[in-house]
Amino acid sequence: MKQTVSQKKAILRETRPTVKVPLWQRMWRERWIYLLITPGLIYFVVFQYLPLLGNIIAFQDFSPYLGFFDSPWVGLANFVHLFTDPDVGIAIRNTLIISLLQIFFAFPLPIALAIMLNNMVSDKARRFLQSVLYLPHFISWVIIISLFQQILGGDGLINNFIRGTGGKPLDIMSNPDFFKPLVVIEVMWKDSGWGTIIFLAALTAIDLSLYEAAVIDGANKWRRIWHITLPGIRSIIILLLVLRLGTILNTGFEQIFLQRNAVGADAAEVLDTFVYFRGIQAGDWGFSTAVGLVKGVVGLVLILGANKLARRFGEEGLF
Amino acid sequence: MAAAAWNEKPSFLGRWGSRVFWTILAFVMIFPFIYILSVSFSSFSDVAGKGLVLIPAHPNLDAYDYVLASGLVTRAVGVSIFITVVGTLVNLVMTVTMAYGLSRRGVPGRGFILGLVAFTILFAPGIIPKYLVVKQLGLLDNLWALILPGTISAFNLVVIRNSFMSIPEELIESAKLDGANDLRILWNFVLPLSGAVVAAIGLFYGVAHWNDFFDATLYINDPAKWPVQLVLRQFVLQGAVIQDVVVNQQPPPSITIQMAVVVLATLPILIVYPFLQKYFTKGVLTGSIKG
Numbered sequence: 001m002k003q004t005v006s007q008k009k010a011i012l013r014e015t016r017p018t019v020k021v022p023l024w025q026r027m028w029r030e031r032w033i034y035l036l037i038t039p040g041l042i043y044f045v046v047f048q049y050l051p052l053l054g055n056i057i058a059f060q061d062f063s064p065y066l067g068f069f070d071s072p073w074v075g076l077a078n079f080v081h082l083f084t085d086p087d088v089g090i091a092i093r094n095t096l097i098i099s100l101l102q103i104f105f106a107f108p109l110p111i112a113l114a115i116m117l118n119n120m121v122s123d124k125a126r127r128f129l130q131s132v133l134y135l136p137h138f139i140s141w142v143i144i145i146s147l148f149q150q151i152l153g154g155d156g157l158i159n160n161f162i163r164g165t166g167g168k169p170l171d172i173m174s175n176p177d178f179f180k181p182l183v184v185i186e187v188m189w190k191d192s193g194w195g196t197i198i199f200l201a202a203l204t205a206i207d208l209s210l211y212e213a214a215v216i217d218g219a220n221k222w223r224r225i226w227h228i229t230l231p232g233i234r235s236i237i238i239l240l241l242v243l244r245l246g247t248i249l250n251t252g253f254e255q256i257f258l259q260r261n262a263v264g265a266d267a268a269e270v271l272d273t274f275v276y277f278r279g280i281q282a283g284d285w286g287f288s289t290a291v292g293l294v295k296g297v298v299g300l301v302l303i304l305g306a307n308k309l310a311r312r313f314g315e316e317g318l319f
Numbered sequence: 320m321a322a323a324a325w326n327e328k329p330s331f332l333g334r335w336g337s338r339v340f341w342t343i344l345a346f347v348m349i350f351p352f353i354y355i356l357s358v359s360f361s362s363f364s365d366v367a368g369k370g371l372v373l374i375p376a377h378p379n380l381d382a383y384d385y386v387l388a389s390g391l392v393t394r395a396v397g398v399s400i401f402i403t404v405v406g407t408l409v410n411l412v413m414t415v416t417m418a419y420g421l422s423r424r425g426v427p428g429r430g431f432i433l434g435l436v437a438f439t440i441l442f443a444p445g446i447i448p449k450y451l452v453v454k455q456l457g458l459l460d461n462l463w464a465l466i467l468p469g470t471i472s473a474f475n476l477v478v479i480r481n482s483f484m485s486i487p488e489e490l491i492e493s494a495k496l497d498g499a500n501d502l503r504i505l506w507n508f509v510l511p512l513s514g515a516v517v518a519a520i521g522l523f524y525g526v527a528h529w530n531d532f533f534d535a536t537l538y539i540n541d542p543a544k545w546p547v548q549l550v551l552r553q554f555v556l557q558g559a560v561i562q563d564v565v566v567n568q569q570p571p572p573s574i575t576i577q578m579a580v581v582v583l584a585t586l587p588i589l590i591v592y593p594f595l596q597k598y599f600t601k602g603v604l605t606g607s608i609k610g
Binding site for chain 2: 023026027030032033034036037039040041043044046047048049050051052053054055057064116120121125128129131132133134135136138139140141142143145146147148149150151155157189193197201253254257258261272275276279280285288289292293295296299300303304
């Protein structure tokens with residue numbers, strides 16, 4: 001017999017128990033749900049929480065031959081070493097400089113682009129530009145850097161052109177002094193367009209009658225952007241900025257790693273690449289794990305602090 | 320968005336200023352792709368001496384013939400296709416089933432498991448311990464090392480779960496009364512209703528597999544098992560020479576070979592890009608809504 005949804009709801013309400021069902025019974029009733037959750041849960045235990053536990057080797061002089069259980073314990077020696085190893089200092093410095101340059105130059109660009117795209121009169125042109133701007137986000141870093149090398153590198157388009165006219169070639173891709181700006185420019189080229197999406201969505205939520213009222217009050221285009229557009233997307237700007245500050249220790253591994261050899265470790269080593277080279281390449285397992293662990297803990301504190309800061313600003317926060 | 324009545328007509332200068340700006344920007348974004356494409360079609364006389372090859376005078380497919388005849392590149396493309404197809408399938412099945420389980424109300428322990436998942440977004444276990452676990456499992460130099468360690472992205476799981484949660488509870492309960500089990504409900508009701516979000520997440524997973532470089536650097540040492548991104552690094556960025564080719568003729572200029580590999584590695588992304596564009600806004604924006 002067919003039943004309508006409301007009839008079924010009525011039946012459900014009647015059959016719903018009034019006495020508290022024991023826990024094991026409720027769990028047994030959901031056994032198929034647990035079965036669906038279990039494979040995923042196993043993944044999280046094996047590939048997320050087991051490695052989390054594996055961080056104990058930060059307190060060991062770990063050797064793969066001796067393993068987790070037989071490697072000698074060294075207490076906090078690896079963490080003390082962290083303060084005396086000059087390479088750690090270099091990695092922290094490079095990480096912070098690159099992140100701050102990105103926040104200063106790469107963060108505002110999508111906001112400006114989004115406002116300009118939003119002001120475009122022609123829908124067709126806007127859609128075309130969006131397609132073009134979003135694309136590099138989906139291209140791998142290996143390819144992006146290949147493109148940059150073809151244009152700016154020693155044998156690239158620009159230098160070949162300069163050579164052709166008898167000039168002196170510019171050293172852009174392999175100059176340590178230019179490495180940090182270059183990394184930021186690459187990020188701007190790759191992800192600025194993608195970054196506009198979230199601001200464009202926030203812009204469409206602004207009440208258009210506000211603009212109309214401002215025009216009647218005699219506000220020109222710039223004043224309208226300043227007094228209506230920017231305040232309208234203020235909360236999302238603050239939220240994303242605070243979030244970016246919380247991830248200040250992350251610069252991305254692949255982009256830096258791929259260009260590190262060209263300029264050397266002094267200019268290019270960041271925390272993630274440091275852990276990779278010290279740990280997996282040089283076999284200094286315990287120490288590099290300690291560096292990674294400290295980075296993770298500081299990162300966690302920063303992101304929680306950033307979230308609190310966002311709330312202090314009167315914004316919603318992420319969690 | 321569109322021109323409203325109150326929007327004053329832009330001045331002559333403003334109109335042309337913005338046209339010039341957008342044209343330059345579009346050029347900066349598109350030009351590198353066109354440039355590598357034309358280099359890859361160039362012949363020796365086109366690239367010899369001068370660097371500026373915008374339209375090759377003697378276009379040919381020599382570089383592509385050479386690349387496709389080399390076992391190394393075709394093998395790498397095969398590896399990348401394998402990890403992209405199989406990896407994305409594993410990603411989707413695991414993410415969707417777990418997300419569905421965690422979207423059902425009244426399951427004891429749900430909040431705890433959700434907390435375990437969410438914590439991994441905030442705190443990554445670190446490169447070294449993860450590497451050691453993969454090593455202990457005997458997955459080094461095994462293609463499954465490029466699939467299993469990233470089976471579920473906690474962030475994607477939360478996005479899909481949020482979309483499942485927005486499905487009316489009555490619909491699921493009435494299906495239950497009709498005797499449908501959870502798998503059937505997931506397949507027949509929940510998935511079709513969240514199609515766009517699941518498609519977006521699937522495309523994100525797929526693109527990430529194709530582009531993956533980091534995991535392959537960590538876990539795969541054997542060049543015979545390299546995915547295309549590692550081959551690109553070796554032969555384009557580090558300038559190694561693609562050697563294992565059977566043909567006994569003068570190889571085309573190495574720059575055209577390199578660019579042909581770059582084009583081949585970019586092509587799959589360009590092919591799925593229209594689909595990506597159709598779905599990603601939805602995926603990104605749903606993700607930004609808190610659950």
